Each structure stands twice: as structure tokens, then as C-alpha cells.
């Protein structure tokens with residue numbers, strides 16, 4: 001029996017925090033997280049090394065009302081801690097499905113998770129463990145998309161896969177503008193100059209400078225992650 005070869009050996013998967021909510025209005029939907037983990041398990045089975053950066057929108061936006069008027073940096077630290085909660089839930093769901101996951105945090109919280117140490121992360125990936133990077137970049141005024149670009153570059157990922165609620169990059173936010181059309185592919189410079197809200201400019205610029213392509217695709221669509229990893233046409237490619 002022949003097995004197709006994956007298009008990538010090592011990927012950085014940016015998982016939307018908001019997508020973890022499923023149809024709920026807040027938090028983590030159990031069936032949704034289990035389905036996402038089973039999709040990750042599928043790609044590890046074909047030998048792909050997987051590192052994950054998880055967002056925090058499902059938790060932080062739910063309490064963001066309480067952060068109005070707060071110091072921005074303090075609110076951002078709350079957001080980063082939200083990603084630690086998601087990372088713990090994700091790693092737990094991975095362990096339950098037979099994957100070995102290691103959470104590494106950009107903020108020191110050693111009683112809970114180990115700190116991010118690049119050589120250790122690389123070792124885990126070589127061993128076939130899934131590494132979940134928590135707490136974003138560890139710095140306020142950034143996003144987990146920028147953390148995905150940063151960690152992706154650091155670990156030598158071949159691509160950043162942004163798994164989100166929409167199925168690619170559009171000319172405008174498709175949730176607000178029904179006339180928006182999807183790009184099949186576009187250059188980083190165009191994404192930045194058009195100010196496309198799918199990712200922040202810092203993340204785009206870092207990937208552009210490191211020549212690290214990004215593929216945006218829907219994590220809601222069953223099997224899409226595996227198709228992306230196998231090099232099939234899915235979502236939108238943003239390239240240098």
C-alpha cells in the first residue's frame with residue numbers, strides 16, 4: 001500500500017481561541033476541542049512534527065467587559081493567561097487521545113507548565129511530541145498571531161497554518177461584508193498594504209521577513225488540516 005507524503009515536515013499551527021467555543025458563546029466546547037485534537041492526531045500519524053500556538057479570544061473576550069478602563073498591559077497579561085488555560089485544556093485533550101503533549105509558557109508559571117526553552121521545544125518535536133506554546137509572546141501589545149510567527153520562525157517551521165473560523169483571507173471581513181471575495185493566494189506586502197484584518201501587520205511582517213509562508217484555512221471544516229498538510233488546495237496562501 002502506498003502512503004502519500006506530507007507537504008511539510010514541521011508545522012506551526014495557530015489555533016483560534018474563538019473556534020474552541022464551537023456553538024457556545026464563551027469558553028471551551030468539549031466536542032469541538034476533541035474534534036480539533038483528532039484532526040491534529042491525523043497529521044502526526046503521517047509523521048508531521050506539530051507545534052501549536054493557541055489564542056485566547058474564547059476566554060478573554062468573555063471577560064473583556066471587566067477590563068474596560070484597565071491598564072492596557074494588565075489587560076494583555078490577562079489575555080495571555082487565558083491562552084495558558086486553553087493550552088492546558090488542549091494538552092489534556094491530546095493526552096486523552098493518545099498524543100504526548102508538552103505545554104511551554106512564555107510567562108514564568110512553573111508550578112503549572114514548563115517555561116519556553118527553544119532547544120527543549122526542538123527536542124520534543126524531534127521526539128514526536130506535540131508542543132503547545134502558551135502565553136503568546138510573553139509581552140503585552142502583541143497577539144497570538146505574532147507569537148505564531150515568532151515561534152514558527154524560531155523552530156524552523158516550514159509554514160504557519162492559521163486555523164480559524166473563516167476559510168481563508170478575504171478582500172474584507174466576510175463576517176461583516178457578504179460581498180467580500182476570497183483570495184486563493186496573495187503576497188505579504190499586499191496583505192499589509194490592504195490592512196486585511198485577518199492577522200495583525202506585525203505577524204505578517206515577521207513572516208515576510210523570515211520568508212515563512214502562512215496558510216489561512218477553516219478549522220471548522222472537517223479534514224481541512226490534513227488536506228493542507230498533504231499539500232492539497234485549501235484556504236489562502238500568503239507568501240513572501
Ligand SMILES: Nc1ncnc2c1ncn2[C@@H]1O[C@H](COP(=O)(O)OP(=O)(O)OP(=O)(O)O)[C@@H](O)[C@H]1O
Nearest residue numbers: 016017018055057164169170172173175196197198
Ligand atoms: N480580510 C479578512 N479575511 C478573512 N477574515 C477576516 C478579514 N478581516 C477580518 N477577518 C476576521 O478575522 C477573524 C479571524 O481572526 P481572529 O483574530 O478573530 O481569530 P483568531 O486569531 O483565529 O481568534 P483568537 O483571537 O480567538 O485566537 C475571522 O473570524 C474574520 O471575521
Ligand SMILES: O=c1ccn([C@@H]2O[C@H](COP(=O)(O)O)[C@@H](O)[C@H]2O)c(=O)[nH]1
Nearest residue numbers: 055056076079080136137140142143144
Ligand atoms: O503575545 C501576546 C499574545 C496575546 N496577548 C493578549 O492576549 C489576548 C488573547 O490573544 P489573541 O491573539 O487575541 O487570541 C490578546 O488580545 C492580548 O490581549 C498579548 O498581550 N501578547
